[in-house]
Amino acid sequence: MSAPKTFTTAEVAKHTQRGDVWTVIHGKVYDISKFLDDHPGGEEVLLETAGADSTEGFEDVGHSEDARELLQKYYIGEVEGGKAAAPAKPTAAAPAPAQEQGGSCLIQ
Numbered sequence: 438m439s440a441p442k443t444f445t446t447a448e449v450a451k452h453t454q455r456g457d458v459w460t461v462i463h464g465k466v467y468d469i470s471k472f473l474d475d476h477p478g479g480e481e482v483l484l485e486t487a488g489a490d491s492t493e494g495f496e497d498v499g500h501s502e503d504a505r506e507l508l509q510k511y512y513i514g515e516v517e518g519g520k521a522a523a524p525a526k527p528t529a530a531a532p533a534p535a536q537e538q539g540g541s542c543l544i545q
């Protein structure tokens with residue numbers, strides 16, 4: 438059993454551009470770059486939380502079992518601390534800063 442790869446929130450936050458999009462759902466990191474075109478809900482919602490946590494949006498929609506299985510295809514690892522930076526507000530001029538690793542979270 439090999440340990441999953443772990444990414445910092447800062448690392449995840451770098452992947453926000455079309456063609457290079459990562460997101461975090463329930464502490465797991467997904468590279469959904471190739472999924473944008475195929476998402477039945479459209480690419481816009483995925484780009485909104487690119488490089489950040491999209492757990493809330495994902496759960497709000499009530500995605501099917503199929504959608505959850507699809508996720509596995511894009512899984513690349515775990516996020517350090519179990520949570521990515523909050524998504525940037527649509528009105529924000531600058532991208533949300535990556536959450537700093539405070540060093541206080543010892544849970545792995």
Ligand code: HEM
Nearest residue numbers: 469477478482483491494495498499500501503504507508
């Ligand atoms: C990144 C992982 C995601 C995957 C693999 C995924 C997959 C899917 C799939 C397979 C469907 C078709 C319906 C179903 O099977 O449930 C769907 C629909 C939808 N998704 Fe996602 N989704 C993802 C993320 C998101 C996020 C983050 C949002 C919103 C914040 C979102 C919003 C929607 C909406 C609104 C629909 C309904 C589209 C419609 O029926 O008109 N999805 N998604």
